[in-house]
Amino acid sequence: xxxxxxxxxxxxxxxxxxxxxxxxxxxxxxxxxxxxxxxxxxxxxxxxxxxxxxxxxxxxxxxxxxxxxxxxxxxxxxxxxxxxxxxxxxxxxxxxxxxxxxxxxxxxxxxxxxxxxxxxxxxxxxxxxxxxxxxxxxxxxxxxxxxxxxxxxxxxxxxxxxxxxxxxxxxxxxxxxxxxxxxxxxxxxxxxxxxxxxxxxxxxxxxxxxxxxxxxxxxxxxxxxxxxxxxxxxxxxxxxxxxxxxxxxxxxxxxxxxxxxxxxxxxxxxxxxxxxxxxxxxxxxxxxxxxxxxxxxx
Numbered sequence: 001x002x003x004x005x006x007x008x009x010x011x012x013x014x015x016x017x018x019x020x021x022x023x024x025x026x027x028x029x030x031x032x033x034x035x036x037x038x039x040x041x042x043x044x045x046x047x048x049x050x051x052x053x054x055x056x057x058x059x060x061x062x063x064x065x066x067x068x069x070x071x072x073x074x075x076x077x078x079x080x081x082x083x084x085x086x087x088x089x090x091x092x093x094x095x096x097x098x099x100x101x102x103x104x105x106x107x108x109x110x111x112x113x114x115x116x117x118x119x120x121x122x123x124x125x126x127x128x129x130x131x132x133x134x135x136x137x138x139x140x141x142x143x144x145x146x147x148x149x150x151x152x153x154x155x156x157x158x159x160x161x162x163x164x165x166x167x168x169x170x171x172x173x174x175x176x177x178x179x180x181x182x183x184x185x186x187x188x189x190x191x192x193x194x195x196x197x198x199x200x201x202x203x204x205x206x207x208x209x210x211x212x213x214x215x216x217x218x219x220x221x222x223x224x225x226x227x228x229x230x231x232x233x234x235x236x237x238x239x240x241x242x243x244x245x246x247x248x249x250x251x252x253x254x255x256x257x258x259x260x261x262x263x264x265x266x267x268x269x270x271x272x273x274x275x276x277x278x279x280x281x282x283x284x285x286x287x288x289x290x291x292x293x294x295x296x297x298x
Contacts, residue, residue: 025051026191026254028064028162028224029271029282030246039278040065040249049255050270060254069247070122070161071100071107072151073129076169076199078113078142084199085138087233088168091197093130095166095240099247100126108155109133112147113140114175144169145176145183148194148219152186163192164225164247170199171212180215184222188266189287193225195243201231224283257288264290 027049031039044061073096075088100107102124109120109132119132148165156163165187187194196216200209213229220227226246228239253271268285 023256024059024254025056025257025269025286026060026252027269027271027282027286028191028193028250028252029280030224030250031273031278031280034277034279038245038249042251042273046273046275047251047253048272048274049253050272051255051257051259051267054258056255056258058253058255060252062252064162064250064252065248066104067162067252069099069105069107070156070163071105072155072163072165073107073109073133074147074151074165074167074169075109075111075133075136076113076142076144076167076172077111077136077138077140078172079139080142080172081170081199082138084170084202085136087202087236088199089133089136090233091236091240092133092168094237095244096126096129096133098241099244100124100129102126110147110151111136112143113138114143115140116143116147116150141175142172143175144171144173145178145180147176148183149178149186152183152190152192156190156192158190162247162250162252163190165192165194166243167194167196167216167219168199169196169216170209171196171216173212180219183219185287187219187223188283188285191283191286192223193283194219194223195225196220196227197236197239198227198229201229202233202236221281222284224281226281259288262289262291264288 033039044058049056106122106124107129108122109129111117111119120129198213198216200213217227230236230239265288266285267288271280271282273280
């Protein structure tokens, strides 16, 4: 059984209600060395945080190897990925069995073409999720950005928990009313990361795939996730394994901003580590609370 979600026209952004913690800024980040290998054992004093160029004091720090995850797997079933759907299903099934820990994590499965379909609501049962994946059929147009916007707004709203969208698509979009930047903005408001798996290099590449891949890379990098471009099925499976490893090797850094203004503006955040050969990947920033948000949380 699944539910069909009708993707409505874009609503004025000021009408969206986003609930946030008005005091604490939480940033999830991943650290890797110069060879791209994960570095999971750093301590608080290894990090420095800057907001709009101003240094911040880290008040909370944790390594997230055991922290629960909220995952939404979003799979493209439009006509443009018809020939690659079997690859998607095989890799997604392996991901679910390898990543979702019973009694700790929860995951949901959506598919999209011109409609967004909830195939399996939140569960910690990987077998239920895998069964939903195996039933997928392809066809129809593509509303990628609308699908992501809906998931972020209705399934991943709020700044709590570690939240991840794992997106499998060729990046094509021919009908959305929302834009890629609107997706990034909403992901940053809700502290959700996007990991994108491009299907373009599997088989025959379509016209315009370079531009689509660039957008997928932007969606991922701006939200603290990562985009992957596997050239064959074996690499697709290993990329999913890398996502799982990253999610178990992240850090959470929290601070109270030195900027007291509740003006709703975007604030750019940079996280650095003392060892210059290490690189940090995290969301590019967050939206400050407004006075109205503060009043609702009092």
